[in-house]
Amino acid sequence: MSGSETKYDIPQLAGIETWKDQTWPELKNDLLLRAARGEETPRAPVWVMRQAGRYLPEFQEIRRDHSFFECCQTPSIACALTLQPIDRYPLLDASIIFCDILVVPQALGMEVLMEPTKGPVLPSPLVTPSDIERLRTTVDVQKELGYVFEAITLTRKGLAGRVPLIGFCGAPWTLMAYMCEGGGSRTFEKSKSWLYKYPKESKALLKRIADVCADLLIGEVLAGAQMLQVFDSWAGELTPYQFETFALPALLHVSHKVKSVLAQLGHPTITITLFPKGVHANSSLRLLADPHTTGYDTLGLDWALDPVGVREIVGDKVSLQGNYDPVVLYGGKEGIESEVKRVSERWKEAGGGWIANLGHGITPAVKTEDMGWFLECVHRYSKR
Template sequence: MPKFAPLKNDLILRAAKGQKVERAPIWIMRQAGRYLPEYHEVKGDRDFFQSCQDAEIASTLTIQPIDRFDGLIDAAIIFSDILVIPQAMGFEINMVEGKGPVFADPLRHPDDLAKIDLKPDISKKLDWAYKSITLTREKLNGRVPLLGFVGAPWTLLVYMTEGQGSKMFRFAKQWIFEYPDAAHKLLQATCDACVEFLAQQVVAGAQMLQVFESWAGELGPDDFNTFSLPYLKQIAAKLPKRLKELGVTDEIPLTVFGKGAWYSLDDLCEAGYDCVSLDWTFDPKVARKIVGNRRVTLQGNLDPGVMYGSDQLIEQKVKEMINGFGIQNYIINFGHGTHPFMNPDKIKLFLESCHKYGSE
């Protein structure tokens, strides 16, 4: 494993492990990206995936918000995408203006599984991702921890069957209800790839990890417990064993984010994760009651749309959120990612408000 500079700010790692902190740590989903003018300057006319796969570009984009909001953000998250696992499995994905990622040949029938690699060599196929992480960690020079991440199996199945984001989820639902055996085969293969990808990110230098089940809310409770939760549990159970095999001795905090699955909090608290990230549909005090005395750190959950409000409103919403969660066993974040149209000055105000109200 590479050698890196000592960490100067370990606040988020301590909070994730349930240790007492002097201030609630802060990071933002999609904190690096299109709302920053410097992002567009560096990205230029490169394709999104080209930017992800260029270690120099990806590392620069990752660190931009750490530089812009110096001292206000407690973690960097590698500039990448949840769809790298499908890419490793052989899918061609194009970023289309106005549509986002579009799969050239999505899965529409179980026979289509023969067209993809269900056992990809993740360490080779995604070698570019590890290079980006190592370079970013070197450039950060210990300023803040570096987070890695992966898309969860159900969310990736949605993209692999729909071919793009969806409102009806026709094909994804057809897979789980008409072809459940094939769906589980695909979910298991994806799960195995996720475990390996997360493990290799740690070897490359990631210090904390998040699993994004972004389409969790499209499943009802029973179907979530059938097609999502078992694989989320597998990731949490298998990852530490794989890390041990790879010679990693540090405890790596693991976060799960099941967007929209409000009914799942109790189950996710028992799924083996250090942190559970919440979207903005949760009442912080109710979430705290559900967690109870379990050693689980909560993350979230401000509605990103609050950034379109007045300065006074932003500060008020931050204060209410932090008062609801409390400072301990808590990581401040949005309930989902930033929008391309947001004003960086509003983001700065949000971060400053978090420091104001998030300290003991």
């Protein structure tokens, strides 16, 4: 599975010429980066997926005057939204750039809308392989997604070294699912049927998506991201065979290309987290247990997995992230504290590198004070 011998084309990115000339504020809190490398830390670093989001009143205030993708595509707004939770919650140990995984289908030439009642909608989905001809054969990532890089540079400076900045992208299979379904789905019958009807074309499509994902992540690192995460939100919709046959090769292409190109450029090593939501631990996660072959240093766990059981399966080479139930934030002070204490004990028993997080994103109706209390409890109960 190793891609160490493969030579990848270096994408045309402005950061290739400028990254060595950038000077950044000194990092004051490196717990996240240390835990991702598998080092033991005095407590678990904590951040929350979707922490820059609708539960924050200051986020809603900005969103009243700007559409969702306007926020993503305007670097100053994306920077401001990314900094909001860091400014509000000093106990957060990481920042993640405000953006969306569906900027990759946009870069490939697909229209993506964000509708208030439906969420993401792609009005012209891929129905048969002939529809792939509508996609760009080559993507100028600097031209199509340069706003992400600019937002990352602004944010890295705005953080002033308080915490590391995470860049991200969606995983190829998850993006393919959106592109074929035309949005979210309960059954995934349109996208999964591609894997049965058009296996060869599906692999080619996943490879094309993976190339754009890798180039996006490379650009994010050159722009200032200090760690990366790949979101495979629909990984759990696949059988273990489908995950290994279709999703995994594309995931490996992303991580191998990112690390290979950065090495060719002389850039320091960067850690990458994979969040394969819903995958079967005993089969699919086992395939991801060795960062030296997969390129993924940390695996994110959803709330349905037990860290002790996962650690027994994957061993101690890979760090883990997660995995408090997002609904715990509706449990009141006593409920939050009790559950954080219980789950933290499981993580300590599991051992190894651990980054505390929810098992999926924070939801919009969470009260800001409950989020703050959750962070306090993690700080208290995750101490080694």
